[in-house]
Amino acid sequence: MRNISDIIEQYLKNILHESPEGTVEIQRNDLADQFSCVPSQINYVISTRFTLEKGYLVQSKRGGGGYIRIQRFELPQNVALYAHLNHTIGSEIDQSAAEGLIYQLEEACFLSEREACLLRAAVSRDCLTIKLPYRDEVRAKLMKAMIISLLGK
Template identity: 90%
Template sequence: MRNISDIIEQYLKNILHESPEGTVEIQRNDLADQFSCVPSQINYVISTRFTLEKGYVVESKRGGGGYIRIQRFELPQNVALHAHLKSTIGCGIDQNAAEGLIYQLEEARFLTKREACLMRAAVSRECLTVKLPYRDEIRAKIMKAMLISLLGK
């Protein structure tokens, strides 16, 4: 059985997908009422599952007419994708940024679920047992090599 966080996340992703602009504005309290949960549960879902690393920009305005705006940004296509990956990965990349990028590529269907799992395992800090900053440099090289192999040149 899925938990309430998974359900809220899926609901928000569905309405984002249906939005022509790729943006959704929500009232935190209204959404909490809809799912019979506390407003902090909505905050938790948004802050952990709709991050910049995962391809989302979140803006909030507090107060009586406040809202939370979530916008999905799409990965660029073809040549622009390679430039985006090169600039995102750079000479070094930490584990959170690497996992966020892998998540974006999987969500955009550039990677299969299996490929994404293999990449996460290959770049995990448990696998790369060297000190910083070498770990981030090795992670970047592994990611670049895997993505060139998977996505083509």
């Protein structure tokens, strides 16, 4: 059985998918009432599952009539994609940012689920048992080589 966070995440993704603008505005309290949970649960889902690294821009307005706006942005195509990856990865990348980028590539269907799993395993700190900052440098080189190879297929 899925937990409430998974259900809320899927609900928000479905709304985003159906939105012609790729944007959804929600009232945190209304959504919490809808799912019979506390508002902080909504905050948790949004802050952990709708991050910039995963391809989402989140804005909020507090106070009366406040809202949370979630906007999905698409990865650039072709040549721009390689420039985006080169810029995002840079000369070093930490595990969290690497996993976010892998997630974004998988969500945009540039990587299969299996390819994403292999990439995550290859760039994990459990696999790269090198001291910092070298670990982040090696991770960046691995990611660039592997992603370019996979996207060139």
